Structure formats: structure tokens, C-alpha cells
Amino acid sequence: MTLSVFAKLWFIAHCSTNVSSFHVPNSVTARPLRHRSQLFSSNPEIPNPISLLVKSESSDRRNDLMLGEDSGMYNFENEKWGALGEAGWVTFFAAVAAILTAVAVLWIYPSTGYGDDFVSFLENDVAHGNSHLVTLAFGIIFPIVHSGLASLRPYGEKIVGARMWRVIFAFPSLCLAYSWIVYFISHAHDGIQFYDVSQISWVHSLAWLTNFMSFLFLYPSVYNLKEVAAVEKPKIHLWETGIIRVTRHPQFVGQTMWSAAHLAMVGTSFTALTMALLIGHHAFACWNGDRRLEAEHGEKFLKIKERTSIVPFQAIWEGRQKLPNDFYKELVRAPLVLIAVGSVGAYFAHPYMFAGAALATNTGLVPGGVLDPFLLEIN
Numbered sequence: 001m002t003l004s005v006f007a008k009l010w011f012i013a014h015c016s017t018n019v020s021s022f023h024v025p026n027s028v029t030a031r032p033l034r035h036r037s038q039l040f041s042s043n044p045e046i047p048n049p050i051s052l053l054v055k056s057e058s059s060d061r062r063n064d065l066m067l068g069e070d071s072g073m074y075n076f077e078n079e080k081w082g083a084l085g086e087a088g089w090v091t092f093f094a095a096v097a098a099i100l101t102a103v104a105v106l107w108i109y110p111s112t113g114y115g116d117d118f119v120s121f122l123e124n125d126v127a128h129g130n131s132h133l134v135t136l137a138f139g140i141i142f143p144i145v146h147s148g149l150a151s152l153r154p155y156g157e158k159i160v161g162a163r164m165w166r167v168i169f170a171f172p173s174l175c176l177a178y179s180w181i182v183y184f185i186s187h188a189h190d191g192i193q194f195y196d197v198s199q200i201s202w203v204h205s206l207a208w209l210t211n212f213m214s215f216l217f218l219y220p221s222v223y224n225l226k227e228v229a230a231v232e233k234p235k236i237h238l239w240e241t242g243i244i245r246v247t248r249h250p251q252f253v254g255q256t257m258w259s260a261a262h263l264a265m266v267g268t269s270f271t272a273l274t275m276a277l278l279i280g281h282h283a284f285a286c287w288n289g290d291r292r293l294e295a296e297h298g299e300k301f302l303k304i305k306e307r308t309s310i311v312p313f314q315a316i317w318e319g320r321q322k323l324p325n326d327f328y329k330e331l332v333r334a335p336l337v338l339i340a341v342g343s344v345g346a347y348f349a350h351p352y353m354f355a356g357a358a359l360a361t362n363t364g365l366v367p368g369g370v371l372d373p374f375l376l377e378i379n
Helices: 049-054 089-108 115-126 131-151 153-160 162-187 201-214 250-266 269-297 299-306 334-348 350-363 372-378
Strands: none
Touching: 049 334, 089 162, 115 131, 115 162, 131 153, 131 162, 131 269, 153 162, 153 269, 162 269, 162 350, 201 250, 201 334, 250 269, 269 299, 334 350
16 A cells, blocks of 8 residues: 555645626527536536535445445545644644655665665675566565554554554555665666567557556545544544445555556566566455454454455446446545546656656665664664
8 A cells, every 4th residue: 555655645626606697699698607516517416526526425325234434535624724733734744744754864865764775785685686586575575564564453553552553554664665666667677678669659548547547546545644644543444435336455456557557668577577566465465454354343344345346346247236326426526636636746757756766776875874873882
């Protein structure tokens, strides 16, 4: 989940619904302009999509079990900046700034961090210069740390609390995700070049569309940014609506789409191996996620599991899941629009990603870090 979490912030649109009427100067008696809420449809029962972004509406859930939560619900009126220390957006941005500063100082910046030492260790001591073995090492270490800490969550929360465990979980995951992403960007074209279709326009368009759609397949817990940042108490949610109707493990489906799109554009053995490792990790997360949800929610999860599927749309075509007639209400929600905007922004940010990865690679190894005096004193 962390690899997909890098591209998130809230986007809120709020506009007035009062539009004045006017008359068209022609020979036919003109009708006044319809009310703003009807501009998108002649059916007054269909709400304005903008109003759905400002305040989500529930779909017709009469056929649901009503055991799980409605994903992506949002109400602009409930959002408060709050004071520092309160469960508002001021505390959220302060928390995000604090964790990112810690990652930058302790891991990213070569003079003070240990990320360059870690990558150097993998490259020289483990892989002996073979980039394929380095990405293989990342593909083993990251799942162990990320999924391992997620699995230890019930025990860790009893010791340090839910919020502190979220920090303990997030810090190493963010560090390893950053290093793996930078290493992938720097070495994506290593190894055997199986094909090169990057200059074929329709292939690029198809890959872009697939990549864009992949970001819409995020697990709904990602929408709860304040829980992600531990501003609110993190919970193991049981979701029943939205993308969960299509696939119970949207992160796995989205990662598969993302990986397929990038492999199609690059076509090297290094990229193929990296994509296989990412998909493999998310395939394992399907089993591990079901196990954790069953442990947390028991029979409720098992009943929802019967009505959902891992393969997209399988439960729907088998008749186990029925989409409500107003299913669009579960999709036209602020978090999904934010993700769509963010995915487009990530595409245009690719040149800066390449430049940043090149800078990190060319800087090379600066041995040690800011904690050296403390570590030496302990020794």
C-alpha cells in the first residue's frame, strides 16, 4: 500500500448553485436557463456531480448486508483546520511534515541519512554490482518489513498504541519504498531489452490509460488521510461499497495494471523482474489481508467475502454482488477525484522524478549518518 500512498492530498471543489436566468434574443420564446443542479441532467433526481464531491450521498444499499462501511464518504462541512494537537488538518500537515522530515534526514539526505549506505550494501556486498539481484533483494526485504509489521499490528498496538504503531509501521516502509523507487528509475533499462514499443503512439496511449486507471484501484482505507497520518486512531476497516464491489483487493488489481503498463513501455529484464516482485507481494497481500480482516471482524467479513471477489467483476457476473442502480454515487466522491488529479500530476512530474533519481545516484555514497556519534557512544 505504501508504494501507492506517495501520491495523495485532498482536492475540494465548492461552487454556488445559484445561476440567474436569461432570455435568448430570437423569435421563439426562450426558456430560462435551468437551475445549476440540473445542468448535468434533465432528471432532477440525479444530483449535480459537484454537489456529490462536496457532500457524498449514499447509494441505494437495500441489497447490501449493511455489515461493512460505505467507502469514500466525505462532507466538506465536517472538515476543520483545528488547532495543533486536535484531529484537524493543521495537525495532519504537521504530522506529515514531521514524518517526511525524519525520512529525509535519517534516510534520504546522504550526509545525514543511511539510505545510501543501505543501497551501497545491497549493490556491493550482496549483489556484487548486479542490479537484478539488488531489485530482487528489495522485492524480498520490502514485503517482509511492510507486511510483517502489518501482521504484527494487533500485538504492537497493545504495547505502544494504535497511533505510535502506525508511525513504527510507516517509517521503514517509506524509507524502503523511496530507495526501491529511486533504484528502479535509475536502472529500469538494465538487462535484456526484449522489445521497444515506446515510440508507438497508440501503445503509449494505452499504457497511459491503464496506468491512470490503476490509481483508481486503491484500497478505501487510503482515503482516510487522517488515519494514514495517525492524526485519528487507525482502524482495520471492513468496507462494503465502492471499488470493493468490483474487487475485494483493488490494490492487487491496480498494482498489476500499473506494472503491466510500465513493463509495456520499457520492456527490459530488470523491469520485468521488478514488476513481477511487486505483483507477487500484492498477491500475497490478498491472502494476508483476508486473514487479518477475518481475525478482526470474524463472521461479518466472511459474509462480505462471499459477496465479493479478487478477480474484478467476478462476483457481479456470478450474481453474488449486485450493483445498485445509482452506483455512480459511490464513484463520484472527493477522494477518487483527488486521486485522479494526483495521477495526472504524477505523469507530468516524471521528468522531475528522473532528475531526482539521477541526482541521488550520482551523489553516490557518503558513509555514515547523523546518528553515528550516538551509535559509537553505545558501542
